[in-house]
Amino acid sequence: MNAPINTPIDQTKLEAFVTRAVDDLSAGYGGVMVSLGSKLGLYQAMAGAGPLSAEQLASRTGCDERYVREWLNAQAAGDYVSYHAVSDTYELSPEQALVLADEDSPLFIPHAWQVPASMWFDEERTLEAFRTGEGVAWGEHDGRLQCGVAAFYRNGYRASLVPEWLPALEGVVDRLEAGIEVADVGCGHGHSTVLMAQAFPRSRFHGIDVHAASIDASRRNAAKAGVSERASFDLAKATDYADRQYGLICFFDCLHDMGDPVAAARYAARVLAPGGTVMLVEPYAQDQVEDNLSTVSRMYYAASTTICCAHAISEGGTLVLGAQAGEARLAEVFRQAGFSHFRRAAETPFNLILEARLSE
Structure with a gap:
C-alpha cells in the first residue's frame, strides 16, 4: 500500500527500519542454520577444538565438505563462529559453545528454534x-x-x-x-x-x-x-x-x-x-x-x-x-x-x- 499523498517520509527512519527488518529476516534464516548445526553435531565437534578447516569439520562429523563450508560461512557472517582468513579455518569460542554446543548449559538455545x-x-x-x-x-x-x-x-x-x-x-x-x-x-x-x-x-x-x-x-x-x-x-x-x-x-x-x-x-x-x-x-x-x-x-x-x-x-x-x-x-x-x-x-x-x- 502506498503512503497517503502529502505524508512526509523520513528517509533516515525508513532506512533504519528497513535495516531492522532485514536483520530480523537474516535471523530467521540463521535459526535454520543453528538447528541444522546442532542436529548434525557441527557445534559439538567444534567445541574446544580450536581452529578447524571445513574439510576437518566435515571429516569429524561425517558430513559433506561443500555443505559444511557454506554452513560455516553463514555462521561466520552471523558472528556465530570466527573465521581466520590466513589459515582458512573456523573457530567456536568457549562463550559460543555454552550457547550452541553444551546441551547441559542453561544458555543452550538450539532447541528453542x-x-x-x-x-x-x-x-x-x-x-x-x-x-x-x-x-x-x-x-x-x-x-x-x-x-x-x-x-x-x-x-x-x-x-x-x-x-x-x-x-x-x-x-x-x-x-x-x-x-x-x-x-x-x-x-x-x-x-x-x-x-x-x-x-x-x-x-x-x-x-x-x-x-x-x-x-x-x-x-x-x-x-x-x-x-x-x-x-x-x-x-x-x-x-x-x-x-x-x-x-x-x-x-x-x-x-x-x-x-x-x-x-x-x-x-x-x-x-x-x-x-x-x-x-x-x-x-x-x-x-x-x-x-x-x-x-x-x-x-x-x-x-x-x-x-x-x-x-x-x-x-x-x-x-x-x-x-x-x-x-x-x-x-x-x-x-x-x-x-x-x-x-x-x-x-x-x-x-x-x-x-x-x-x-x-
Whole structure:
C-alpha cells in the first residue's frame, strides 16, 4: 500500500527500519542454520577444538565438505563462529559453545528454534483461528512445539529450580526435605517434576497435563532418571486432578495458557494442604504494554499470539491472560481464588517466580 499523498517520509527512519527488518529476516534464516548445526553435531565437534578447516569439520562429523563450508560461512557472517582468513579455518569460542554446543548449559538455545518452526508449520491453522476466533489446543500443534518448549525450559529449570527458586519460597525446602505431596500442574515432559524428585527423595511428586503424548514423555524421563517410584504422571485438567492435600502445587509457565486460570487457582486452593504453598512461574513481564517493549517481550508476545492465547481460547477463554500477563493480573487471579498471600519470590530475565498461600 502506498503512503497517503502529502505524508512526509523520513528517509533516515525508513532506512533504519528497513535495516531492522532485514536483520530480523537474516535471523530467521540463521535459526535454520543453528538447528541444522546442532542436529548434525557441527557445534559439538567444534567445541574446544580450536581452529578447524571445513574439510576437518566435515571429516569429524561425517558430513559433506561443500555443505559444511557454506554452513560455516553463514555462521561466520552471523558472528556465530570466527573465521581466520590466513589459515582458512573456523573457530567456536568457549562463550559460543555454552550457547550452541553444551546441551547441559542453561544458555543452550538450539532447541528453542523448534518453536518458530512449529509456528510456521501451523500457519494455516493460525490464520483460520484469527478469522474465526476459535482456539488451537496445545496438542493440535506440530510436534516440534512440545519438544522445543520442553527442551528449551529444561536447562533453565535445571539451573535455577532447586538451587534458587525453591529456597526463595518461605519454608518450602524444609517441608520438601521432610516429605510432602507435590503437584506439578501442566508438567509437559516432566523435566521440572523429575528435578524436584531427584532433589527431595522423601517427597512424592505428581505431574499433571492435558496432553497425552507429554505424559508419556514424562514417564520415560522419570524412568531414565530413576525416580519413577516417587514421580507419577496423570492425564488430567488443572481443575480435576487427584486431591492429595499437597504441600506444594507448582505451575511452571502454564497458568497463562489456561482457559480459566481463576478456576485452576481456585481448585489449587481446594486441594492444598493447610499451610501449603503455590509456586507460580510465569514469563517475565511488567504490568503495562509500554513497559514490555523489549526483545524478550517481543518473543513472548509472538508465541502468545499463536500458542498461549490460542490454547486458552480452545479451553473456553474465560480469561485469556497471554504470556505477558504481568504480576498485578496474576495476583488478581489468586485473590479471586481466595489466596490472601501473594508475593514475588524471585525473578530472572525470562521468568517471574511468585508465591501464593491461603493465609499468612
